[in-house]
Amino acid sequence: MSAIQYEKNADNIIILTLDSPNQSANTMNGDFRVALENIVSKLKSETDITGIIFKSAKKTFFAGGDLDELIQAQPEQAPEFFDMIQKMKAEFRYIETLGVPVVAALNGTALGGGWEIALGCHYRIALNDPKAKFGLPEVTLGLLPGGGGVVRMVRLLGLQNAFPFLMEGKQFGVDKAKSLGLIHDTAETAEELFDKAIAWVKANPKSQQPFDVKGYKIPGGTPSSPQVAQVLAIAPAMLRDKTKGCYPAPEAIMAAAVEGAQVDVDTALTIESRYFTFLATGQISKNMIGTFWHGLNAIKSGASRPKDVAKWQATKVGVLGAGMMGAGIAYSTAIKGIQVVLKDISTEAAEKGKAYSQKLLDKRVSQGRMTAEKRDQILSLIHPTASNEDLQGCDLIIEAVFENQELKAKVTQEAEQHLVNGGVMASNTSTLPISGLAKASKDAKNFIGLHFFSPVDKMQLVEIIKGKETSAETLAKAYDYVQQIGKTPIVVNDSRGFFTSRVFGTFVQEGLRLLAEGVNPARIEMAALKAGMPVGPLAIQDEVSLTLSEHVTSETRKALQAEGKDLPRSGADDVIHKMIHEFDRKGKAAGAGFYDYPEGGKKHLWDGLSHWKKDTQISEQEMIDRFLFVQSLDTLLCLEEGVLESVVDGNVGSIFGIGFAPWTGGALQFLNQYGLEKALKRANELETQYGERFKAPDLLKQKAQSGEMIQ
Template sequence: MSAIQYEKNTDHIVILTLDSPNQSANTMNSDFRAALEDTVSKLKADAEISGIIFRSAKKTFFAGGDLDELIQAQPEHATAFFHMIQDMKAQLRYIETRGIPVVAALNGTALGGGWELALCCHRRIALNDAKAKFGLPEVTLGLLPGGGGIVRMVRLLGLQNAFPFLMEGKQFGIDQAKALGLIHDTAETEQELFDKAIAWVKANPISQQPFDVKGYKIPGGDPKTPAVAQVLAIAPAMLRDKTKGCYPAPEAIMAAAVEGAQVDVNTALTIESRYFTYLATGQIAKNMIGTFWHGLNAIKSGASRPQNIEKSKMTKVGILGAGMMGAGIAYATASNGIPVILKDVSLENAEKGKAYSQKLLDKKVSQGRLSAEKRDQTLRLITATANAKDLQGCDLIIEAVFENPTLKAQVTQEVEAYLATGGVMASNTSTLPITELAKASQNDANFIGLHFFSPVDKMQLVEIIKGQNTSSETLAKAYDYVQQIGKTPIVVNDSRGFFTSRVFGTFVQEGLRLLAEGVHPAKIEMAALKAGMPIGPLAIQDEVSLTLSEHVAAETRKALQAEGKNLARSDADDVIETMIHQFNRKGKAAGAGFYEYPEGGKKYLWAGLNHWTKENTISEPDMIDRFLFVQALDTLRCYEEGVLESVIDANISSILGIGFAPWTGGAIQFLNQYGVEKALIRANALEAEYGERFHAPQLLQTQAASGQPIQ
């Protein structure tokens, strides 16, 4: 069966129905390329064709490129890959330039290669579906639109207007597509969609792309236009400031767009193919495709969820503590249609927590992203209370009180009796071992950790922590709840700090160690950004608050001493202690930390940090490697120790939970893409120079000896 069904009607209109065999969606794979070549051969052999209509037999129009194929492309395949892309684009260009009308009948979403196919058509008519999405998200996977998307978007929208859709991968719906002139008409039914396509073909027997008309000018002007040239003079520097040189895709997109806008369409398509080949055969795209596509899809399909347990849905969720975390969890839960009981010690506190949801929802309404009616519906789902009896019948109760084991035990015992039969009791702790907290429960098999990240409304990850006696049924229910509220679950086994808090701490501490070693704080922050971290360690320590870090360290020491173990003090501990007790600088919330926070102004590094600054010989590459390796090696230890159960969970959670450099594909993928043998050599060198925390785990040594990646 061909991926493109060829049919010619009595009006000599060729209807090309996209229907990739053995797939739920159409993709630009080898089947499609073979079918396209065959289709173009038929078109060339038939002089009596009055028009062409592309339509889809799937639920959506076209999903994009085949990422399973793309991830296989290696540098040695570059020449063959380039010619393959060029051949496919030449066939699409033939259809586009034959002189007869070409219509895309879009019955749903068209992204990536699917949107590029639509752009090859002279007329785009879409089913009026609010859920349909269009655009070119390739940059989010380290790629660029290689099927003509850059060339055509620039010519249709102009350089400046096209950049956000190309370099940021912004997707858009029907209304925005119409406003941009990218979709010309809509239909309410699939029959009307097809009828309108036929009618347009008949009404426009001679047709071509607007940019193929002699004298056509790119909207806003080409790169030589003074206004455009002025912007382009600073655009590369602004882009480099944003990417810090870690992401070649946005830079390649800008280059292909600007260079392509100065030449004819066919030459521009060749330029685009060259840049696409460079990215597709490079390592960074492979890192990002492996994690953000294959990894995330595996988690969405339940890779870490116990199998053979029926899916569940929460119908009533209780939250204890209406502070920042509790209020955020309430918002995320109610926003997904689940009734919430938000309990605090007083009704006033609980109402304050509910007001947080009101604030977030009001903002959405003011931005036109939510109707006032939907806002009110969501708010009605949140019941603020000080009465534990209101929790009666909850399928799930999450305690989000202060990080104190005694307090957590107290609230667990107070509310557990109100759970529905088979209900789950969860703790939103970020560091305290779940097995210990579960001792307060009457049924530790139904007790689990649900570690949300702040701010909950923005952070996608939830770390699910299994206690020693947590049942598979409880884990499955927790996993289903996290997905029910639109978050990404990763599953870890119990230990102090679990995975995310433990490894996140190594990044912050490395920054504090560098400060103690005399490195200028601005150099520390910049090295972290150049490593690909979203924020510097000093800035993030201010956000977390120095006093909280001191408290967690003290509690950890106390707990370890009770187990007959000791936690050695480090330079990082000394820096925190000096900042709090000598300089009275406790972090952002206190208005003074490593940064100054002027009212209404931009934060800047506190001049008093020169207390530590002295001459040193640490290079920026060494600082970058220290930030990346200290986290990657500890992530590998977590995997080796069984805290993490899969490489997928390790990579996804390292990026979504602790902000590990996305270009790497995650903390373990960083070691794999570095090359395990080279990573071992580098770890050994860092250990010799900077200390035992860079000691290579046995698993890295084993894999390096075999030359096999960590799996």
């Protein structure tokens, strides 16, 4: 069966129905390209066409490019890849310039290549579906819209208006598309959608794209217009400040848009194809597609979930502790329609935790993103209390109290007796081993770790930690709950710090070690940003609080000593100790840390850090390597030790939990894309110079020797 069905009706209108065989959604794959070539060949043989309508046989209009194909495009295949893209675009351009009306009947979402097909039509009618999304999200996968999206969006909206949709991948619904003039009409039913498409074709026998009409001017002006030229003079610098040079896609999009706006449509399409080929055959898009598309989809489909356990839904969730974490968990649960009991030592403290949800929901109402009725309905699901009795009937209770084993044991024992039979008891700990915490539970097989990240309402990841006795049923229920509240679960095995806290610690510690070595603190922070980390290690340490880090290190040292092991002191420990006990600077919450926080002003590095400054000579690249290697080698060690069970969880967890440089595709993919032989050599060099924390795990040596990837 062809991916595009061709039908000519009694009015000589050609109806092209998009219907990719063996797929639930339409994509621009090999079948599609063959079908398009055949369609154009048929159209060339027709003599009496009155119009063309694109419609879809799937639930959505069109999903976009075939990412399984794109991830395989290699640099040596660039000429063939470029020719393939140019051929496909020429076929669309033939349809667009036939001189007959061309309509897109959009029955649902059209993203990426799907939106590019729609843009290639003269008139766009959409089904009035609030769930439908349109746009060009390619930049989020390290690509640009390569099917004419850059060229047509710029010509229809103007450079400045098109930039957010192209360079940030902003998606939009039917109403926004109408206000932009990108959707011309809407319909309430599929029948009306098709009838309106037919009617428009009949009413507009001679039609062409507005930008193909002689004398058409790009809205807002071309790059040579004084107003646009003024913006473009600073735009590249502003963009580089955002990307830090780690992301070639936004820069390529800006270049393709600006260059394309100065030439005719066909030349602009060629320019776009060149930039698209450069990105698609490059490594960064492969890193990002591998993790942000394939990796996240694997997790969504339950890659780390026990297969033989029935799907489960939480109906009543207890949250112990109404501080920032507990309040955030309560909000994230209630907003998905689940009843929540928010318990603290006093009703006043619990009410304060509920007020956090009120504040977030009020903001949504004020922005027009939610009705007051919906807000009140969500708030009514959160029951603040000081009584354990109110936890009766919970099928999941999450303890989110301070990181203290005795306190956690106490609240666990008080609360879990109120769980329903087979209910799950979870701890939102970031460092304490789950098997140790499970000792306080009456049934360790129903006990699990659910490590949320702060702020909970914004952070997508939840690290699920299996204790030694955690059952497959409990793991499956925890996985289902995390997905039920719209978050991304990764599954790890028990150990001190688990995966994310442990590896995150290596990044912060490396920054503190550099400071102890006498490196200028501003250079340390900038090197981390240029590595692709979202925030510098000193700024993050302030957010976490120096006292918490000191407490966790002290507890870890005590626990290891009890096992007959030791945690040697480092330059990082000395920095933390001096900051707290000599300079009384404990972090952002205390108003002073590595940064000063002037009231109403912008934070800036504290002048007193000159205490460590020796103007140590170290290159920026050396610091970047230290930041990325110390995290990726420890992540590989987590895989080798069995803390991590899958590469996907390691890559997704490192980006969404730690903020590891997204351009790399994750901490394990960083080593793959670096080249494992080269990575082994670099790790050895770093170990020789800086110590055992850079020691290459045996797994890296094995993979480098065998020529296999870490997968």
